[in-house]
Amino acid sequence: MGGWMAGYGDFTPHPSLDVPLEQLRRATGALHERLRENYPFFHPRYAGQMLKPPHPAAVIGYVSAMLINPNNHALDGGPATGRMEKEVVAQLAAMFGYPEHLGHLTSSGTIANLEALFVARELHPGKAVAHSADAHYTHGRMCHVLGVESVAVPAAADGTMDLQALEETLRAGRIGTVVATAGTTGLGAVDPVHEIVVLCRRYGARVHVDAAYGGFFLLIADGTPAGVAAEPFAAIADCDSVVIDPHKHGLQPYGCGAVLFRDPGVARHYLHDSPYTYFTSDELHLGEISLECSRAGAAAAALWLTLQLLPLTPDGLGAVLRPGRRAALAWAGLIDASDELALFQRPQLDILSYFPARRSLSEVDRASAHVLNAGMRLPDAQSLFVATYTVDGASLAARGHRVTADVPSGRILRSVAMKPETEEHVPALHQQVLDLLAGT
Numbered sequence: 001m002g003g004w005m006a007g008y009g010d011f012t013p014h015p016s017l018d019v020p021l022e023q024l025r026r027a028t029g030a031l032h033e034r035l036r037e038n039y040p041f042f043h044p045r046y047a048g049q050m051l052k053p054p055h056p057a058a059v060i061g062y063v064s065a066m067l068i069n070p071n072n073h074a075l076d077g078g079p080a081t082g083r084m085e086k087e088v089v090a091q092l093a094a095m096f097g098y099p100e101h102l103g104h105l106t107s108s109g110t111i112a113n114l115e116a117l118f119v120a121r122e123l124h125p126g127k128a129v130a131h132s133a134d135a136h137y138t139h140g141r142m143c144h145v146l147g148v149e150s151v152a153v154p155a156a157a158d159g160t161m162d163l164q165a166l167e168e169t170l171r172a173g174r175i176g177t178v179v180a181t182a183g184t185t186g187l188g189a190v191d192p193v194h195e196i197v198v199l200c201r202r203y204g205a206r207v208h209v210d211a212a213y214g215g216f217f218l219l220i221a222d223g224t225p226a227g228v229a230a231e232p233f234a235a236i237a238d239c240d241s242v243v244i245d246p247h248k249h250g251l252q253p254y255g256c257g258a259v260l261f262r263d264p265g266v267a268r269h270y271l272h273d274s275p276y277t278y279f280t281s282d283e284l285h286l287g288e289i290s291l292e293c294s295r296a297g298a299a300a301a302a303l304w305l306t307l308q309l310l311p312l313t314p315d316g317l318g319a320v321l322r323p324g325r326r327a328a329l330a331w332a333g334l335i336d337a338s339d340e341l342a343l344f345q346r347p348q349l350d351i352l353s354y355f356p357a358r359r360s361l362s363e364v365d366r367a368s369a370h371v372l373n374a375g376m377r378l379p380d381a382q383s384l385f386v387a388t389y390t391v392d393g394a395s396l397a398a399r400g401h402r403v404t405a406d407v408p409s410g411r412i413l414r415s416v417a418m419k420p421e422t423e424e425h426v427p428a429l430h431q432q433v434l435d436l437l438a439g440t
């Protein structure tokens with residue numbers, strides 16, 4: 001890249017940009033000191049939320065392109081990275097089984113879902129959007145932004161959308177689009193997309209799949225015990241749109257979501273004109289089919305380079321997801337076999353929900369909070385980082401747990417096994433939860 005830059009001839013950076021080297025060194029030192037305030041997302045000891053660093057290839061791709069700082073809004077702003085974006089979006093479309101597609105990267109899953117709901121509104125004006133009560137909270141929020149009514153369909157006992165409740169909602173006739181979630185953020189529950197799509201076609205509703213978290217599990221959705229359920233993921237091919245977050249399970253830094261539509265014709269809903277963009281070609285500019293304007297071309301370069309090395313195949317990126325799935329199953333087995341812990345529900349992906357065996361919900365809450373707080377206060381090399389998930393008496397009872405609901409809601413434990421390294425550490429992580437509980 002240095003060679004390409006040098007080809008344009010030497011020039012002197014403006015002195016206003018100069019900073020004293022010693023000051024830079026000191027400020028950078030202060031920055032690094034401040035960054036220590038983070039939790040160790042990179043380490044197997046961190047088995048909490050859905051966080052992990054990007055793959056080195058993504059870092060190389062991102063930094064390389066960032067030095068040029070292209071803007072993927074238009075091909076004028078980022079010709080090379082704009083083309084890379086079209087390529088990676090085509091790879092995602094092929095993974096989902098879309099024969100044709102319209103799609104682009106976004107700065108997040110929330111914005112990607114907003115775009116899908118925006119198109120949903122344009123196609124079914126005046127109609128409501130239905131999503132599971134366990135769907136991501138931003139669906140209700142974005143419906144509010146769009147001025148669309150949203151309807152929460154109750155979740156069944158395994159955290160997936162209750163189909164009977166969905167059919168009753170559809171029968172009332174005011175639903176234009178149903179959002180199915182392939183991997184809920186809380187429990188990793190996979191809605192039965194294959195059954196939802198059949199119901200929706202019967203009642204004339206569109207289907208959007210929020211696969212922000214779970215989308216890449218399609219690569220290991222082979223129905224084997226160590227894989228995940230095949231049918232819901234295969235059925236995404238029959239749905240109208242899908243959202244996936246490469247910044248979750250695609251090894252990317254934050255700032256990388258994606259939305260894909262099966263019908264390229266939905267481009268007509270994005271029509272706009274501006275006097276200051278779209279100069280150099282008649283080719284499609286990504287800004288013509290997205291609600292956002294500026295977007296980092298570097299994000300496309302990062303994903304492009306990552307997928308060159310870890311393609312969207314069972315042996316490519318799939319091999320990165322499989323150990324996390326095995327880790328969740330192995331950890332679930334250890335919890336099942338222990339007297340001190342119980343599984344809240346069986347993991348459908350790589351997210352584990354479990355709780356200390358106690359008589360009442362207030363005691364479960366207290367013991368869970370202890371594991372959370374005492375675990376992260378231990379010395380670094382002995383620490384444990386988990387997350388919590390708030391449940392109520394009804395959701396415990398629905399899963400057959402006999403816990404007295406003496407308080408309206410309480411916290412249980414939640415661990416996302418999204419790093420492949422977690423698998424090797426499962427026995428130690430489990431033992432540590434037990435050790436922490438012994439102190440309650």
Ligand SMILES: *Cc1c(COP(=O)(O)O)cnc(C)c1O
Binds near residue numbers: 107108109138214
């Ligand atoms: C994370 C997530 C979102 C929101 O995506 P962001 O990238 O955090 O904006 C939406 N839906 C699901 C299922 C998610 O897991």
